[in-house]
Amino acid sequence: MTATRTPALAPEVEKVVDAVAAMAGAAFEVVDAISALVQARFASGGAPSRGTLGGVDELCAGYVGDPDHPVRGAGYVAAVGYLADEPWWLEWFTQGEDGRSHRMVCQTDPDGVGFFDYEFLTWYVVPRDTGRRHVTGPYIDYLCTDDYNMTYTAPVLVDGRFAGVAGADIGVQTAEKLLLPTLRVAGRPLAVVNEQGRIVASNSGRHLCGDLVTELDVPGAWPASARAASGLHVVGELPLAVLEL
Amino acid sequence: MAIQFYGRATAAVFAPLESTSRSARVARRLTDAIALGLLPDGEQLPGEADLAQQFGVSTVTIREALSVLRGEGLIETRRGRGGGSFVREPADGPAVLAKRRLAAVSVLELRDLGDLYAAIAGSAAALAARRNDVEDVRQLRRAAAQLADAQKPDARRRAEAQFHIQVAVAAQSARLYHEEVAMQAEFGTLLWLAFGDDDSHEQMVTSCDAVVDAIEARDEGAARRTAEQRVADATARLIDYHLAQEP
Numbered sequence: 440m441t442a443t444r445t446p447a448l449a450p451e452v453e454k455v456v457d458a459v460a461a462m463a464g465a466a467f468e469v470v471d472a473i474s475a476l477v478q479a480r481f482a483s484g485g486a487p488s489r490g491t492l493g494g495v496d497e498l499c500a501g502y503v504g505d506p507d508h509p510v511r512g513a514g515y516v517a518a519v520g521y522l523a524d525e526p527w528w529l530e531w532f533t534q535g536e537d538g539r540s541h542r543m544v545c546q547t548d549p550d551g552v553g554f555f556d557y558e559f560l561t562w563y564v565v566p567r568d569t570g571r572r573h574v575t576g577p578y579i580d581y582l583c584t585d586d587y588n589m590t591y592t593a594p595v596l597v598d599g600r601f602a603g604v605a606g607a608d609i610g611v612q613t614a615e616k617l618l619l620p621t622l623r624v625a626g627r628p629l630a631v632v633n634e635q636g637r638i639v640a641s642n643s644g645r646h647l648c649g650d651l652v653t654e655l656d657v658p659g660a661w662p663a664s665a666r667a668a669s670g671l672h673v674v675g676e677l678p679l680a681v682l683e684l
Numbered sequence: 685m686a687i688q689f690y691g692r693a694t695a696a697v698f699a700p701l702e703s704t705s706r707s708a709r710v711a712r713r714l715t716d717a718i719a720l721g722l723l724p725d726g727e728q729l730p731g732e733a734d735l736a737q738q739f740g741v742s743t744v745t746i747r748e749a750l751s752v753l754r755g756e757g758l759i760e761t762r763r764g765r766g767g768g769s770f771v772r773e774p775a776d777g778p779a780v781l782a783k784r785r786l787a788a789v790s791v792l793e794l795r796d797l798g799d800l801y802a803a804i805a806g807s808a809a810a811l812a813a814r815r816n817d818v819e820d821v822r823q824l825r826r827a828a829a830q831l832a833d834a835q836k837p838d839a840r841r842r843a844e845a846q847f848h849i850q851v852a853v854a855a856q857s858a859r860l861y862h863e864e865v866a867m868q869a870e871f872g873t874l875l876w877l878a879f880g881d882d883d884s885h886e887q888m889v890t891s892c893d894a895v896v897d898a899i900e901a902r903d904e905g906a907a908r909r910t911a912e913q914r915v916a917d918a919t920a921r922l923i924d925y926h927l928a929q930e931p
Contacts (some may be wrong), residue, residue, distance in 0.1 A: 536737075559823075559826065561819055577856065578853065578856070579852065579853040579855075579856060579857070579858055579861050581849055581852075581853055581861060585858075585862075586858055587856075587858045635817040635818070635819075637815075637817065637856075649815055649856030649857070650814070650815060650856075651814075651815060651817070
């Protein structure tokens with residue numbers, strides 16, 4: 440992934456833009472690999488089912504269980520009603536306390552207690568409705584990791600039909616570790632924000648992770664036509680940007 | 685033996701780490717889950733080694749906790765192939781567990797729990813008023829609508845729990861979220877003895893709507909006040925219920 444660069448972009452700001460692009464790149468590399476594998480499995484014909492998903496576990500474990508890789512959760516989430524044997528299904532793997540990859544077990548029976556109703560969640564809805572990749576968060580992931588999280592997802596299309604999403608999680612703490620080195624040395628107040636204006640990381644104690652920036656109406660300034668002179672540098676096609684405070 | 689005086693500030697450093705034993709707390713956690721219906725009748729508990737890992741305690745502690753539950757008839761342990769520990773819901777429903785616990789607590793303890801819960805719920809609502817985005821408000825409205833539509837006490841309890849989790853989620857605070865969940869297990873089980881009927885349900889729906897309105901308006905003060913008031917009202921209702929029971 441390449442970052443959008445305007446000629447006027449100061450080098451210290453560009454470094455932060457690059458750090459964001461590198462972080463997203465690491466996550467989407469995993470997402471794309473999962474997506475390709477799932478597509479290949481479904482393309483082999485027959486009614487798609489849980490059994491068709493062989494190999495997703497090993498693929499995910501390679502990233503999730505690697506302590507040097509920022510992704511700590513990854514998998515495929517089926518479009519509701521897509522799999523013949525399970526109307527709702529998450530083939531998802533997360534890093535356990537032991538640092539290894541574990542299958543996430545969740546309630547996929549709509550009548551069961553604690554049913555994981557993902558049909559209304561941003562990381563599923565946006566790729567389904569826009570056909571594009573999305574970054575959700577920072578958000579409290581109370582359904583899965585129980586922690587502060589960012590989820591990178593992309594639609595999986597099979598024969599032009601939406602078959603679900605492939606996704607990867609990077610924890611907000613890990614994002615801070617990846618972004619803070621360039622923010623620290625920037626020499627001016629900067630914040631990495633999402634398209635809602637929610638702060639992912641910043642180099643100011645007055646602009647905290649999870650807060651919404653008040654200096655700029657970020658959703659209003661997001662379209663390319665409105666960006667000039669706002670100090671908002673959108674990273675590639677991502678819903679992430681570096682904001683000069 | 686002399687009691688060392690460390691002064692106000694340092695006293696907290698040397699306070700006991702836990703007031704109840706680990707096995708008692710594991711037993712309490714599992715009892716709450718059964719009382720909440722999260723562990724339904726007949727459900728098989730994970731093995732001792734798995735439970736020990738999940739709770740972060742030794743298998744000896746797990747064995748002690750399970751023996752407490754067995755003594756209370758809440759689990760049944762079968763040996764051999766296909767064996768393990770299985771949940772046994774009390775014959776007169778899981779609510780009896782909460783009633784048993786309520787009978788053993790004082791009004792002061794209930795007030796104290798209510799004070800803490802109000803602090804958590806109030807702070808979560810105030811932060812949610814500051815940090816919410818469009819999506820948060822949408823999820824909160826959705827949760828409030830599910831609560832309003834819920835008919836049976838059990839569905840109402842679950843919808844209400846979900847609503848308060850959404851508030852903590854909108855607050856963007858992992859710690860407040862965990863505190864909210866812990867309070868729901870510890871205090872929510874008791875609160876629900878006094879809730880679930882139509883009258884209390886209507887009051888609950890109104891107060892939840894007021895919290896969402898304040899959050900959407902980004903009015904931190906109003907969000908905190910309405911959330912604190914909701915907990916204060918609920919606590920008062922529970923204490924009235926408690927006082928009306930036969931001693």
